Ligand code: HEM
């Protein structure tokens with residue numbers, strides 16, 4: 415699985431990065447960066463939590479490939 | 480899915496003094512009755528009581544519309560037509576883009592140092608006094624200063640702004656005495672705001688920027704004033720109440736204050752927990768655009784639902800032991816800023832202010848000893864009128 419960011423929606427709150435600091439971070443300009451391309455099953459679970467907490471529902475998971 | 484023959488309903492008046500003074504036991508009873516409970520006291524209005532359903536409704540604007548529907552009376556809903564809070568996409572998104580250009584975490588970061596310094600100065604002066612009222616002397620000062628400075632408003636409105644912002648929120652309730660009194664006050668604010676021209680707002684300020692982009696966005700003067708009103712009022716009562724609630728909670732839970740003092744890294748989590756535990760905005764409404772089934776109950780199209788953020792935040796189905804105040808819980812998914820397209824546009828600023836105050840207090844104050852708090856009653860915002868404090872440093 416991969417994390418997909420809807421850039422039009424993302425307002426840069428970084429709540430997702432708080433929940434999944436190993437997978438996501440905000441760069442110096444406050445842009446969200448996805449740090450891991452292909453997620454292990456365990457990471458997928460963390461990524462799903464990150465997607466759930468995003469206040470504007472900008473994150474989703476999609477199949478890799 | 481089976482449809483219950485008689486939907487759960489209740490004759491409780493959620494906007495009565497009695498319930499506003501202590502809403503949580505009533506919310507708990509409503510949550511037990513169902514996720515959607517019809518309110519007999521109002522016309523075609525349901526309470527959404529549980530976390531999952533409130534969040535789902537907030538995340539589905541096509542079904543749960545804000546268009547002339549966020550308040551529980553016709554006066555406010557007519558007033559809200561075309562406002563950011565009271566409209567759906569695409570108009571909503573256009574207004575939101577204008578505000579977010581100023582309020583997004585990316586844009587607002589640059590004021591962090593300014594807010595931190597203002598918080599330090601404020602708390603220093605209170606520490607010197609030793610005893611003060613946490614509402615007018617502490618909680619009100621920072622948001623009022625920050626909002627006036629950022630928006631670039633002339634000082635002439637400052638003395639009235641708290642009263643105006645309070646009225647702006649209370650009129651979201653049903654047409655009770657509080658709403659009627661608020662409706663009398665609102666024109667004063669619009670009269671003042673209406674006199675403001677672009678030149679009256681500090682160059683480079685958020686308020687000025689509204690007028691700067693008005694041309695390209697096709698906003699007339701009236702729409703600029705409306706956006707200005709949103710800016711000013713949305714960030715006032717809410718943040719003030721969050722700060723006074725924080726002081727009250729930490730006075731009541733000294734062990735939790737010790738934990739924050741021992742580990743300042745807990746401040747963001749603690750602020751989230753303050754917001755979850757005492758949601759500054761108790762409720763906003765939506766109107767369902769078609770018949771929907773909520774937890775087995777059919778809510779007919781055209782009815783309104785009240786999203787009880789304050790109840791969802793205490794939903795035992797979502798938060799274990801929800802009535803315990805625990806600064807380590809870090810409930811990042813609380814409902815106090817709403818969710819979805821209308822999620823609080825000012826939450827980055829609210830966090831900067833909340834974190835700055837908690838940091839400044841925790842660095843200087845060991846204990847809060849509070850006298851009898853006096854609650855301020857407002858139809859949708861929960862906060863205090865007065866909270867006498869004596870501090871130990
Ligand atoms: C602790 C402080 C605050 C709380 C608890 C709070 C709460 C809320 C809530 C519950 C909503 C509606 C969300 C929904 O319906 O899903 C909202 C919307 C909004 N808030 Fe805040 N707010 C706070 C501070 C601020 C500040 C400081 C500002 C700006 C100066 C602000 C500006 C707004 C605006 C513009 C909206 C409308 C957004 C839209 O409809 O798209 N708020 N807020």
Ligand code: SF4
Nearest residue numbers: 424425427428430468
């Ligand atoms: S929580 Fe949502 S809005 Fe915030 S940075 Fe993550 S994806 Fe963007």
